[in-house]
Amino acid sequence: MAPLKNLETEYPIIDSTFRKFCASHGIFSVEDFLIHDLYMLAAFVEQDISSERLKEGITQVLSIIDDMHQPWWNGMELLEDAKRNKHVLPTGIQGIDLLLGGGIHIGQLTELVGPSSSGKTQVCLQTASNVASNHMVLYIDTSNSFSPERIAYFLGKTIDVASAQAKNQIVQKVMSNILCHSVFDIFAMFDVLHQLESHLRYQDGGGCQMRLLIVDSISLLISPVLGSSSTQGRALMLSAGYLLKKLAHQHNLAVLCSHFKTPIHGFWEGCKICDLGPALTG
Amino acid sequence: MNNNSINNSRRNWQFSSEEMGSHAKSWLVEDETAREMLERVQTERPFLLLPPLHRVPIRVGNVVELTGPSSSSKTHILIQAAITCILPKQWNAVSYGGLGHSVMFIDLDCRFDILRFSELLNHRIMEAGSSCKVGCHKMGSEAQFARMKHYNEELFASCMKRFLYIRCYDSSEFLATLKTLHYRLQKEREAHGLNVHLLLIDSIGAFHWLDRVVNMQQGNFGLTCRKSWHLQNVSEAVVQEIRRLLLVHPMLVMATKTVFLGNKYSKALISASHACDGYKSSFLRQQVFYERVKTSYETINHFVSSYGNWPAADNPYSRNVTSTDRQLPYRKYMPAVWQSFVTHRILVRATDDDSVDDEHPNNSVFLLEWLMPPVNSLDKFTVTDTGVFILS
Numbered sequence: 001m002a003p004l005k006n007l008e009t010e011y012p013i014i015d016s017t018f019r020k021f022c023a024s025h026g027i028f029s030v031e032d033f034l035i036h037d038l039y040m041l042a043a044f045v046e047q048d049i050s051s052e053r054l055k056e057g058i059t060q061v062l063s064i065i066d067d068m069h070q071p072w073w074n075g076m077e078l079l080e081d082a083k084r085n086k087h088v089l090p091t092g093i094q095g096i097d098l099l100l101g102g103g104i105h106i107g108q109l110t111e112l113v114g115p116s117s118s119g120k121t122q123v124c125l126q127t128a129s130n131v132a133s134n135h136m137v138l139y140i141d142t143s144n145s146f147s148p149e150r151i152a153y154f155l156g157k158t159i160d161v162a163s164a165q166a167k168n169q170i171v172q173k174v175m176s177n178i179l180c181h182s183v184f185d186i187f188a189m190f191d192v193l194h195q196l197e198s199h200l201r202y203q204d205g206g207g208c209q210m211r212l213l214i215v216d217s218i219s220l221l222i223s224p225v226l227g228s229s230s231t232q233g234r235a236l237m238l239s240a241g242y243l244l245k246k247l248a249h250q251h252n253l254a255v256l257c258s259h260f261k262t263p264i265h266g267f268w269e270g271c272k273i274c275d276l277g278p279a280l281t282g
Numbered sequence: 283m284n285n286n287s288i289n290n291s292r293r294n295w296q297f298s299s300e301e302m303g304s305h306a307k308s309w310l311v312e313d314e315t316a317r318e319m320l321e322r323v324q325t326e327r328p329f330l331l332l333p334p335l336h337r338v339p340i341r342v343g344n345v346v347e348l349t350g351p352s353s354s355s356k357t358h359i360l361i362q363a364a365i366t367c368i369l370p371k372q373w374n375a376v377s378y379g380g381l382g383h384s385v386m387f388i389d390l391d392c393r394f395d396i397l398r399f400s401e402l403l404n405h406r407i408m409e410a411g412s413s414c415k416v417g418c419h420k421m422g423s424e425a426q427f428a429r430m431k432h433y434n435e436e437l438f439a440s441c442m443k444r445f446l447y448i449r450c451y452d453s454s455e456f457l458a459t460l461k462t463l464h465y466r467l468q469k470e471r472e473a474h475g476l477n478v479h480l481l482l483i484d485s486i487g488a489f490h491w492l493d494r495v496v497n498m499q500q501g502n503f504g505l506t507c508r509k510s511w512h513l514q515n516v517s518e519a520v521v522q523e524i525r526r527l528l529l530v531h532p533m534l535v536m537a538t539k540t541v542f543l544g545n546k547y548s549k550a551l552i553s554a555s556h557a558c559d560g561y562k563s564s565f566l567r568q569q570v571f572y573e574r575v576k577t578s579y580e581t582i583n584h585f586v587s588s589y590g591n592w593p594a595a596d597n598p599y600s601r602n603v604t605s606t607d608r609q610l611p612y613r614k615y616m617p618a619v620w621q622s623f624v625t626h627r628i629l630v631r632a633t634d635d636d637s638v639d640d641e642h643p644n645n646s647v648f649l650l651e652w653l654m655p656p657v658n659s660l661d662k663f664t665v666t667d668t669g670v671f672i673l674s
Contacts, residue, residue, distance in 0.1 A: 026508040034457040035509050035519040039526065062465075068458040070449050072466065075368075075442030078396040108393075235495035242451050245392045249449070 003029050011060050017050055018057040030068075033061055082107070085252045089212060092130035092158070093123060104254045106211060109244050112258040120258040121145045124216045127256060129154040132177040135211035139180045140192060142220045146180050177208060186221040186236055193243050200251040213244070213253050219260040327532065330381075332363045334650050334663040334670050338626065342479065343528060345535045345623055347486070350630035355648050355665055356538040357394070359630070360387075360482045362670050363536060365403050367480045368444040369410075374433050378410045383479030384444040384470065386463075386533075390456060390488035392449050403441060405668045407434050444476060453489045453516050460523035467531050481524075483537040487616055489516075517617040525623070537624075539616065627654035633662075647673065 004022060007014045007030070022028070025044065027036055038058065045054040073081075090103035097103050104110045104127065112120045121143075128137045129151045139146055152171055161167050183189045200210065215221075222240070225233040248255045314322070329339035340346055348356045364387060369380025387394065411434060450456040470476045493513040509515045524535060629651045650661040662673040 028508065031454060031511065032509065034454055034461065035511065035515045037519075037522060038461065062462065065458045066462045066465075069455045069462070070451070070459075073447045075396070075399070075445035075447070076439060078447055079400050079442060082396050231491060231495045234491045238489075238492050242392070246451050249392065 007064070011064070013053065013057050013060045015053075015057075018054060021045070021048060021054055021057075030061065030064060033065065038062070089127075089131050089135075089254050091123065091127040092154070093126055096123065104212075104256055106252050106254045107249050109241070109248055109255045109257065112256065114258075114260075116260060121216055122150070124214050124256060124258055125150050126154050128178055128212065128214055129174070130158075131212045131254075132174045134208075135177065136208050137178045137212040137214065138196060138210060139178055140189060140213070140215045141180055141182050142184060142189075142215070142217060144182065145216060146182075148175065151175060151178065183221070186225055186240065189215070189221055189240065190243070193240075193247065197243075197247060197251070200247070210251075211253060213247065213255045215244075215255070215257045217258040217260055219258075223260075330534065332366055334359065334661055334672055335363075335628065336672075337657050337659070337661065338652055338655060340534060340626060342532045342534050344625045345524075345537070346626040346628065347624040348536065348538045348628050348630060349541050349653075350538075351542060351632075352540050354630045354632050355670075356540075356630055357391075357484055358665055359670065360484060360536055360538060361399055361402060363480060364445060364482060365399075365406055365441075365669070368403075368441045369406065370437075370441075373437055376411055378407070381479060382444075384446060384476040385480045385482065386446045386478050387448070387482045387484070388456070388459060389447065389449045389484050391485040392451065394447065394449075394484065396447075399445075400438075400442065401667070402669055404434075404438060407437055407441075409668055443474075446470075446478070453493050453511075456489065457516070457519055457523070460520060460527070463523075463527055464530060467527075478531060478533055481527075481533045481535045483535070485540060486537040486620065487539045490615060493517075514617055514619075518619050521619050521623045541615070624654070626652075629653055 004014055004019050004027075008019075022032075025036065025041060027033060027041075042055070042058060045051050045058065048054055086105065086107040088100075088102035088105055090097050091100075100110070112123060114120050124139070125147065128139055131137055132151075133155075152175065155171050155174055156167070159167055159170050161170065181192050183192060196210075196213075218240070222233075222237050225236050244255050244257070247253050327342045329341050331339055335346070348359055350356050364385045366379070367381045367383050367385045369378040370382040371378065371380060411430065448459055450459055467478055470478065490513070493511075493516050527533070528535070631649050633647050633649050645664040645666060647662055647664050650663060651657075663670050664673055665671070
């Protein structure tokens with residue numbers, strides 16, 4: 001919540017008279033404008049001496065507010081963006097690809113749910129190895145379950161090149177496309193995600209693009225905070241969900257989260273939930 | 283000369299008073315009779331009967347709230363309404379039965395699937411086209427088929443352009459959208475001549491839990507005039523903005539709200555919550571802390587919560603309810619300012635019944651219940667590729 005004073009350098013109309021007027025109505029920052037009634041404010045402006053300048057100030061603030069939300073799209077633009085950017089990434093596991101209609105979708109948050117030892121980490125590793133051949137993958141590991149040997153094994157099965165040296169080279173190259181971060185609490189995950197967001201915003205379009213984000217497993221980060229008796233835990237979980245959805249949509253990533261046991265109702269909106277229990281064990 | 287001017291002014295005054303007199307008389311002459319007014323209002327703001335909401339006629343200026351547990355086709359009903367709105371009434375001698383107006387979709391859940399939307403729109407266009415063909419003439423030549431396809435594509439493009447979409451990732455973005463919506467609507471009207479008829483909000487309660495926590499009171503210094511970023515203030519601001527918008531741009535507002543169908547709630551659960559572990563109890567815990575928060579943070583005025591007759595459903599995760607359960611309680615968790623803003627309320631839920639209809643063997647059946655105004659029947663419908671199909 002930056003004070004209005006900071007806007008003066010960029011927008012000289014927001015000068016001290018305007019700020020004084022706003023302060024008299026209890027408005028000290030742009031966020032305060034959002035919860036105040038702007039029409040009432042405009043009515044007060046009419047009664048003030050320097051009403052013209054104040055009105056210009058309010059119009060300027062409205063245009064600042066206009067930049068604070070996402071852009072409006074129409075249906076055709078959305079559809080084109082979906083067709084151009086939001087492809088499907090095959091996981092390499094036939095059953096799951098069939099279930100999900102080709103693989104995990106870019107722009108969406110996919111959640112793997114299952115009891116412990118049902119193979120969720122294996123699915124994550126297999127997916128990472130499959131996608132890393134063409135794109136970069138970020139693997140957020142919360143339970144020290146990331147295994148480079150396993151990934152090398154998966155790659156070894158799919159690459160059919162004669163010489164061992166060439167095979168090795170390909171494996172090296174693909175493995176270098178997978179970035180693994182170990183996080184052990186939800187705040188560290190927020191840190192990693194914010195860094196990722198700023199990196200993706202400023203990266204150029206060339207080279208190998210990041211297309212997959214795996215969080216294995218997100219329940220280990222959320223259950224400690226959810227256990228407390230305040231609203232903070234739920235709010236943290238929701239914020240994490242929204243941040244992942246934002247990354248998925250704006251930067252064209254597919255997000256894959258693995259989750260222990262039954263899904264928590266209502267909080268992971270926006271996911272395609274596939275319960276692996278019966279598929280893998282039964 | 284003075285006299286003249288005085289005479290003039292007196293004459294002017296007399297003239298103006300006569301004018302006022304006739305003016306006053308003209309106030310008493312009626313503008314239109316009640317019947318004429320009814321006819322005018324019905325043509326300008328007709329009643330909409332959108333399936334599956336066809337039991338109660340809704341019109342522009344109403345605020346409809348669709349409540350239900352997750353995955354109960356609420357978003358689908360919104361999409362259905364949107365498609366009906368963007369399709370034209372008639373195009374190229376084919377009747378589509380739509381309204382031909384624009385739709386604004388504010389996605390707070392951020393889970394809208396445009397590909398599914400476009401599929402449904404295409405299906406509707408093809409269905410209307412094919413039903414007309416049967417009536418008119420057989421689709422004989424290739425050229426006719428190609429022309430039909432071209433017309434359909436044109437219609438599809440023009441309909442999709444009438445669908446306006448925005449995502450909001452938190453309350454401040456939502457409020458910023460609402461505050462600038464008036465200018466956006468004016469711009470659309472001037473640029474494309476589009477009139478927005480429908481405002482859809484997917485999940486009005488999406489930021490409820492986030493707003494309860496975020497309490498940016500830093501720098502308040504005890505200033506009573508400064509409003510803090512508090513759930514109550516945010517909801518009031520949202521309702522106020524929508525209300526103002528409806529004054530200038532009359533629209534029908536439809537909002538979804540996810541609720542959790544309730545379980546037997548007792549004091550024993552409060553103490554039991556401490557002993558619970560694992561996710562199975564997270565549902566119970568949220569009921570518990572809701573109660574605690576209610577007493578420690580907010581006053582009762584802020585939340586309208588009611589616990590009616592709770593059916594003895596043992597499984598807290600069951601979203602399937604048998605059709606005999608009429609009195610289904612759920613938590614109304616939105617603040618009172620939103621509750622009083624809503625004019626129509628509907629509860630949708632999935633059922634365990636398999637579809638009895640042979641045409642749609644594998645689709646789940648949903649139950650729709652009108653809570654406000656209360657209607658004594660339940661509607662059953664199922665969701666197919668072409669949209670919503672009413673079963674009873």
